[in-house]
Amino acid sequence: MRRAGPILIAIVGLLALAVDFLPGLTVPDLQGTSGGRVIETKLGLDLRGGLRVEYRVDARDGKQPSLADVNVVKGIIERRVNSTGVSEPQVLTAGTDRIVVEVPGVSNTDEIRKLVGQTGALYFVPIPKGTATVQTGQVLDLTKFTPLFGGEQVSSANPGSDSHGGLAVNFNLKADGAAKFSAYTAAHVGEQFAIVLDSTVISAPSIQSAITGGTVQITNEQNIGGLPRAEVDNVVNVLRFGSLPFPVEEVASDTIDPTLGAEFLTRSLLAGGIAIFLVILFMLLHYRLPGGVASFALIYYALIVYAIFRLIPVVLTLAGIAGFVLSVGMAVDANILIFERTKEELRLGKSLPQAIEAGFNRAWNSILDSNVSSLITASILYFFGSSVIQGFALVLIIGVLCSMFTAITVTRNVLRLVVSQDWARKAWLYGVSESEFTARPARRRALRGGAPSV
């Protein structure tokens, strides 16, 4: 096992370095996407800027949405967000009735919020002859206009093309809607009807002829190219996903400017760098040679944790980075306990190798118990906290687990290697006086030496 230790440490370290710094590495994706996922550092919205909106799915007609219902709503919202063409949108469910939309680095935040938040009461409304022409975007008072039928009668909607190859909207109606539409259009050729979402007119074409059979096309043949592409996409989206089975309510929103996010990132990275530097300086001054080994283990720790962040991937937020910086201070605590114990054992007359082994073995209980305490509270935060809190907790959990490996296994193996060198057997390197120091075990004790490994 003593051989295996250093080899394992070297392999893990090299792997971590590769994951940290080699660009373009991929890992197989669990979703089975071809080519896998590129390993990269994921930054949260607070660090890269963007929009985060939290919605609550409300009851409709006294019926509480089930988890499955919430997922249906989430799917619709996801398609709505994707239809805006923003890059890397994220739609997540949170808790039992929340849906969180995160869109990084967007400028048109109001637009997205409006689109996503639409409750989506979709109606087909005839505009009787004699009323003023209705235009897109106009708010229609549905107490004055009686809808013919609702959005639930739409069976499908797609972009299509008109007779000149211009863009158009095609949609199909279910039997009931088709019958009503057929009867109405036959009697009202030349009049307008409106597709109305949440009292707002989405499209208001006029009826060219009786539409039987439920297959409908909206065109603009006067215009070369037909309807504008954006309008086609919008009308198709509204027809397809217009009605949410349950209304959603916006309960919180956050907009962060990308420049602010960038400033947060630089500042917290600077603070993290300073924190690591200060801890290393302290460990070197206070514990000398073992402190140097602990500093090596600390840098090793930082590289491994960063590699894990990139692998999982953990979305780094401001709180997450704070959690990481905090964990740097906690990671060396195990070393402090070990080194203090080692000093004690040296002063009790043990030789250097024996004292080091005893230091590791005797400090183990305290280290385990303390780290488990931190894991208990971090896990509680992770399982019951909101997403921001979860980010911090996950970083802390990863940090505690990694530090158990680096502060104990890595430090122990490196220290064993170092102590076997002649130059490393000086009392002052360990912060004890010459009279307290025994470099080598006495022969007789050496036979008994080598305390059981952890």
Place this chain on the structure above:
Amino acid sequence: MFDLISKRNWFFAFSLLITIPGLIFILLTPITGGKDGLKFSIDYTGGTEWTIKFKNPDVTADQVRSALADLGQPESTVTRTGSGFLEIRLTKLDLREQAPLPSAAPSTSPGAGSPGASASAGASATPSPTPSPSPSPTPSPTAATSASPGASPSASEPPVSNNTEIPRTGPLGEIVTGLEARFGPIDQQLSLSSIGAIVSSDLIQQAVVLIFVGALGILGWITLRFRDVKFGVTALVALLHDVIVVIGIFAILGTLFDVQIDGLFVTAMLTVIGFSVHDTIVVFDRIRENRARHAGEPFAEIVNHSLLQTFGRSITTSFTVVLTLTALLLFGGSATQEFVLALLIGIVSGTYSSIFNASPLLVVWTEWEEQRKGRVAPPRATRPASA
């Protein structure tokens, strides 16, 4: 040897001295209805927080505050940051109460001021792809203005700017209009958060439950590991001490300097609970070891000896964490300052309570138990001044 345990009443008194004023200030919160005591951020109260900068660099926080009062937001707070941004906090305004949206669909032409201008093309509904024989009576004659050739859909996307969009609609849009009428255009918006009261009530409930469950978890773990409920309970008392100290200091800071506690505060509390027990564990571990080794010696002496043996490392382990937190506090920027401050206070308090509360309490409890059982004479009488 220095006798810490015999001075335990001084240590308990000192803890009371810090916790009682804190508790008073915490109690001020419900008494004054939130005017004094703990100041909650919009994470808890609901409301809107907004950081903007006007083109005119001379606009002061006071001017904006009085303008907001004119606009029907009398309870707003405005502070000016070092970089010239204005941090506006509106408690009454809730962005969720949006007026009926003028355009439910994403507006496809960014330049269009009114929805009508980009109105739909004269559309026709035809059951079959037969060409329309005659131009249909187009409802909107301005159709051509918004029509871009379908071949280049990107032309209709809004221009990408680096800045986030300043709201123009809803209640906040009205305020934007009002402010711009007074101070000229808004140059940049750094951040905009709006939180409804539902999220807020969730958060308070959640915080209480989390702290409770966390404390119970630690109590269970310590009791399990040391096989003695006395260790668990005294560790728990030390933890509660730390929680009260942190919340109390924030109540004082809130009253005097308007320092707020935000949604991350509960995270800080749980981290403190998890970390401050580290030092307690180190001492307890040593007590267990020494108890086995020096069986028969008075418990107070064993505890005292263990405390002195581990004193240095308790301070050192906390010191490295204090170092990193100080770096975060000084260089990490304003967004996490309150969070880091809460951690810092909690960890310093945790070190104190581990050394000076948890172990002396363990002695008090054990001695009381022994006296009650009447097994030994009161240990105080037999204990020499130094070992």
